[in-house]
Amino acid sequence: MRQDFLIIGGGVVGMAVAYGLARAGQGVTVLDESDDALRASRGNAGLTWVQGKGIGMPRYAELSLDAVRGWSAFARELTERTGIDLQYEQRGGVDLCFDAEEAESRQREYDELQQASPRLAREFEWDYLSRDALLPYLPELGERIHGGTWSPHDGHCNPLYLLRALYAASRALGVEIHPSTPAQALSKADSGFCATTAKGTFTAERIVIAAGLGARTLAPTLGLSGAVAPLRGQILVTERLPALGWLPTPQLRQTASGGVLIGDTHERSGFDKGVTLAMMQAIAAKAVQICPALEATRLVRAWGALRVMTPDGNPLYEASASHPGAYNINCHSGITLASFHASALAEAILNDRLGQQYAAFSGERFHVSA
Numbered sequence: 395m396r397q398d399f400l401i402i403g404g405g406v407v408g409m410a411v412a413y414g415l416a417r418a419g420q421g422v423t424v425l426d427e428s429d430d431a432l433r434a435s436r437g438n439a440g441l442t443w444v445q446g447k448g449i450g451m452p453r454y455a456e457l458s459l460d461a462v463r464g465w466s467a468f469a470r471e472l473t474e475r476t477g478i479d480l481q482y483e484q485r486g487g488v489d490l491c492f493d494a495e496e497a498e499s500r501q502r503e504y505d506e507l508q509q510a511s512p513r514l515a516r517e518f519e520w521d522y523l524s525r526d527a528l529l530p531y532l533p534e535l536g537e538r539i540h541g542g543t544w545s546p547h548d549g550h551c552n553p554l555y556l557l558r559a560l561y562a563a564s565r566a567l568g569v570e571i572h573p574s575t576p577a578q579a580l581s582k583a584d585s586g587f588c589a590t591t592a593k594g595t596f597t598a599e600r601i602v603i604a605a606g607l608g609a610r611t612l613a614p615t616l617g618l619s620g621a622v623a624p625l626r627g628q629i630l631v632t633e634r635l636p637a638l639g640w641l642p643t644p645q646l647r648q649t650a651s652g653g654v655l656i657g658d659t660h661e662r663s664g665f666d667k668g669v670t671l672a673m674m675q676a677i678a679a680k681a682v683q684i685c686p687a688l689e690a691t692r693l694v695r696a697w698g699a700l701r702v703m704t705p706d707g708n709p710l711y712e713a714s715a716s717h718p719g720a721y722n723i724n725c726h727s728g729i730t731l732a733s734f735h736a737s738a739l740a741e742a743i744l745n746d747r748l749g750q751q752y753a754a755f756s757g758e759r760f761h762v763s764a
Contacts (some may be wrong), residue, residue: 397421397570400589400598402612406553406728407735408604409560414740416567423596424569425469425589427576427608430557438699439629439655440553441642442482442730445489445520445545449503451708452511453754458727459517461734468733469551473523476562480551481650486530486569487548487642488523490684491540492625497522500543520545531641536683542643550642552650553729560732572596578610580615581719585618600719606664606702609724617716619757622724623667624700628673630655630681631695632688646684654688656681662699701726705760711739712756713749721748722757 399415401408404426409427413424442462447518448455462484469482491497501522508515523531565571579701580601587601610620634652641677642648645658657677669679673694682689702712702724709725721743725731731739749756 396586396597397423398422398600400425400587400601401595401604402580402601403427403604403606403608404561404571404573405604405606406560406732407606407723407725409557409564410728410735411602411723411740411743412569412602413560413564413567413743416564416569416735417736418744419597422564422569423598424571425563425575425577425591425596426571428559428574428763435445435754438553438627438701439644439657440486440550440556440649440729441645441647441670442484442549442551442643443487443644444518444547444629444730445487445543446644447727447730448507448514448708449756450706452507452514454557454708455507455514456511459547459721459733460632460729462549464641464733464737465549466735468478472556472559473564474568475685476559478559480555480559481506482549483642484547484549486527486531486544486546487550488542488544490530490643490645491522493540497540504543506676510612511697512709518545532643532685533639533699534685534687536686538683539571544641548642550611550647551729556729556732563735571728577605579610580612580720582616587720589718597718600721600743601660602721602723604628604723606724607700609722612735613722616720617714618712618720619758621705621760622702622710622723623705624663624667625726626659626661626663626667626698626700627657628661628669628677628698629655629696630674630693631697633692633694638685638687638710640685644685646681650705653694654691656688662675663702667700669698678760700702709755710757711748711752712758713746715749719746763764 398420449460586599632654716719
């Protein structure tokens with residue numbers, strides 16, 4: 395059976411788009427890599443977050459705001475379709491500042507962001523709170539913390555359950571998913587596009603590249619940007635603990651099962667997704683500074699994962715001019731943007747208006763001459 399769309403990449407980004415297209419009645423095939431691939435979807439903190447997004451590109455902050463506003467309905471819909479609880483909460487979040495200089499810089503960035511966008515000036519809610527003012531949100535916060543920015547928009551989910559639910563819902567809608575079938579080459583066919591794999595050739599009328607770091611080699615063959623690079627993050631996980639009563643932060647958050655995820659590292663380490671003792675020690679020391687009650691807590695797991703980063707850190711959404719019907723979707727914020735990818739972005743792809751509606755996110759911005 396001929397498919398309408400071929401999606402390259404079965405992480406949260408690719409599966410959210412697949413789900414959105416299938417929900418609109420399209421025939422979709424997804425080609426994914428093996429479980430030991432560089433999976434940002436399985437190695438993240440599960441935050442649904444507006445803070446920090448769009449510095450230098452307000453449109454990204456606006457998309458993030460749209461996405462978190464759609465997350466409750468998105469999570470509810472997936473749970474109703476699959477019975478999988480995504481453990482989504484939106485009670486607000488805090489991004490900590492460790493000294494006065496960081497606090498001043500953060501507030502200046504947010505002020506400038508709102509000055510650049512009338513919509514964000516009206517709708518992006520945040521406040522800087524001192525360490526003492528944060529205590530109702532972060533009980534027993536370490537005394538050496540200066541404070542942090544609080545926003546009611548932020549929340550968190552279980553990213554593994556999100557991915558599982560997207561797979562289950564997509565399959566129920568007829569999406570064909572081929573695991574351990576990475577695309578080796580992409581090409582234009584007479585009546586669509588072709589992906590060559592070790593298990594055979596797959597064709598569809600249109601193609602969406604959502605391959606994360608795999609886009610470096612695949613996207614340019616269809617006239618799209620491969621301007622993505624790896625940025626490693628390392629995370630420590632504690633034993634299960636009684637509820638701390640904390641709002642999530644990028645530095646530390648407690649999951650629904652009780653374990654605490656610790657880590658907010660940004661390392662240029664190539665394609666090495668391993669963990670290092672020095673960084674684990676640094677993460678652990680920082681966690682105790684943030685929450686001294688964790689000092690005697692046992693650590694049960696550590697992992698490293700590679701974020702997918704564009705040169706400016708903002709999403710990459712583009713349609714190919716040389717190969718009409720080919721699209722490139724890439725970002726490092728697939729959890730936050732999942733509700734947007736499954737709705738407005740999928741609709742823009744379906745209507746072949748991705749290039750017009752999201753022109754600011756095209757890879758062309760990386761090649762503008764001085």
